[in-house]
Amino acid sequence: MKRLHGPVPRRNYTGLLASLVAIVIGLLLGFLVLALCNPPQAANGIKTLMLGGFTGGMKGLGNVLYYATPIIMTGLGVGLAFQTSLFNIGGPGQFIVGAVCSLFVAIRFDLPGPLGWIIPLFAGMLGGALWALLPGLLRAHLGVNIVIATIMMNYIGMYLANHIVKQAIYDPLKGQSQVVPAGHTLPYAGMDKLFPGSMANIGFLIAVVMAVIVYIVLNKTTFGFELKACGKNRDASRYAGINEKRNIVLSMMISGALIGLGGALMYLSSAGKYIKPVDVLAAEGFNGIPVALLASNHPVGIIFTAVFIAYMQVSGFYMQTYRFSPEIVNIIISVIIYFSAFALVIRNAVRSFQLRSAPQGKPAAKGGKKV
Numbered sequence: 001m002k003r004l005h006g007p008v009p010r011r012n013y014t015g016l017l018a019s020l021v022a023i024v025i026g027l028l029l030g031f032l033v034l035a036l037c038n039p040p041q042a043a044n045g046i047k048t049l050m051l052g053g054f055t056g057g058m059k060g061l062g063n064v065l066y067y068a069t070p071i072i073m074t075g076l077g078v079g080l081a082f083q084t085s086l087f088n089i090g091g092p093g094q095f096i097v098g099a100v101c102s103l104f105v106a107i108r109f110d111l112p113g114p115l116g117w118i119i120p121l122f123a124g125m126l127g128g129a130l131w132a133l134l135p136g137l138l139r140a141h142l143g144v145n146i147v148i149a150t151i152m153m154n155y156i157g158m159y160l161a162n163h164i165v166k167q168a169i170y171d172p173l174k175g176q177s178q179v180v181p182a183g184h185t186l187p188y189a190g191m192d193k194l195f196p197g198s199m200a201n202i203g204f205l206i207a208v209v210m211a212v213i214v215y216i217v218l219n220k221t222t223f224g225f226e227l228k229a230c231g232k233n234r235d236a237s238r239y240a241g242i243n244e245k246r247n248i249v250l251s252m253m254i255s256g257a258l259i260g261l262g263g264a265l266m267y268l269s270s271a272g273k274y275i276k277p278v279d280v281l282a283a284e285g286f287n288g289i290p291v292a293l294l295a296s297n298h299p300v301g302i303i304f305t306a307v308f309i310a311y312m313q314v315s316g317f318y319m320q321t322y323r324f325s326p327e328i329v330n331i332i333i334s335v336i337i338y339f340s341a342f343a344l345v346i347r348n349a350v351r352s353f354q355l356r357s358a359p360q361g362k363p364a365a366k367g368g369k370k371v
Contacts, residue, residue: 019294019305026336033331034324041322048322049332052315060314062191062198066271068303068310070095072207073262074288075306076214077128077255079297083218084251085231090135090150091259091285093157094128098260099267099275099282100161100169101127103177106184106268107169116184121206121264128260129253131157136252140245146252154281162277176274177267185270203265208303210258215299227251259285290336309333 030049035042048055053064074091081088102124105111111119135149171178189202218224229237230247238244262284267273291309295301316329 019296019301022294022339023308023336026332026339029335029339030332033328033335037328038322038324041324044322045319045324045328048319049312049315049329052318053311055315055318056197058195059197062195062200064307064310064314065191065195065204066199066201066269066310067313068306069203069207070262070266070284071287071291071309072204072211072303072306073265074259074284075291075295075302076207076211076288076299077257077259077262078288079292079295079299079302080214080218080227080258081251081255082292082297083224083228083231084248085234086136086139086146086248086251086255088132088135088150088252088255088259089147089289090132090153090157090256091288092281092283093150093154093285094131094256094259095263095282095285096161096275097131097157097263098124098128098256099263100164101260102264103169103180103267103275104164106180107178111184113183114187116181117186117268120184120268121261124260124264124268125257126260128263129257131260132252132256133249136249139252140248154285158279158281161275162279165275165277170277174274176276179274180268180270182270184268186265186268199269199271201269203269206265207262210261211299211303214258218299259288262288309336312336 031042031046034045034049038045053060056063074095077094078088078091102120105123106116106120109119131153132150135144135146135153138144138149139146165177169178170176186201186203188200189205191198191200191202191204194200218228226237226242227247227250229240229242230244230251234244263282266284267275287309291302291305294305294308312329312333316332319329
């Protein structure tokens with residue numbers, strides 16, 4: 001076999017640049033909000049926002065990783081569906097259904113040893129996958145708009161989760177789900193020693209492993225190639241013999257399973273998280289969308305963007321010291337999330353500029369190609 005010689009392709013950093021620009025713009029507008037809301041303390045507020053995650057040393061960093069865990073999983077689910085050109089807005093529904101399924105198994109079944117938390121995790125994945133199955137089938141076989149289908153499933157999932165909590169795992173004295181038995185919560189796996197006093201547990205390590213697995217599946221397997229081929233050009237993939245309908249359904253189910261696992265990891269921790277049967281969609285399900293967009297749907301990049309969003313949330317807790325209400329931080333995060341939606345637009349603009357500024361190839365000899 002002849003060895004091909006040619007220029008080594010340049011690594012494309014356009015997606016990273018676009019995400020960084022979106023974050024910088026969002027932070028600048030966030031600083032403006034701080035200055036308008038409390039001018040005398042604006043400087044302290046900005047400083048706390050930037051360094052607040054380090055407050056408390058390793059404890060603060062551990063809490064950042066804890067809050068990042070569920071949105072890593074929702075970001076992975078959304079990003080994987082994007083690879084098949086499926087805009088999965090059903091994260092909140094899949095998240096809460098997965099959480100309820102995991103809590104139901106953990107509370108109602110007496111499982112021995114590590115199975116006490118491993119089986120509930122799989123139950124959460126199964127719940128999320130099944131909740132994403134119907135929108136996938138509707139899209140694949142009937143051509144139903146995936147955005148509309150998943151949005152409607154969000155509210156059905158929310159009401160179903162509330163019903164299951166009230167009927168099966170409800171604590172009437174506290175108005176929330178029952179406490180998960182001690183042996184069925186997620187172990188710390190040494191995270192309590194690395195980040196003493198924090199809420200970090202094995203959930204973050206599981207999320208990182210899942211991100212690596214998703215990366216390998218998408219980039220190193222035939223199945224991942226088929227998923228991305230369906231997303232980039234369905235007509236061409238269909239012509240090549242790829243089963244488009246099957247891949248749409250499988251993509252949605254895997255996406256839902258990842259998001260459902262995020263719900264399980266959040267509520268099986270020993271940090272005092274409970275489900276209250278109120279008519280509110282899970283914010284973690286929606287936060288997966290900007291996390292995936294900022295990372296350009298790259299599974300490993302999603303880890304870092306999720307940690308960034310979680311860092312902002314932890315910083316917001318400490319900003320109350322300077323009389324900034326917690327809602328101020330939510331505004332800042334919302335501004336960043338809003339501008340993250342423009343990451344794709346910014347990326348395309350940068351790419352177009354690079355193409356216009358790139359030197360044109362010189363024509364080759366007659367009968368040849370440009371070089």
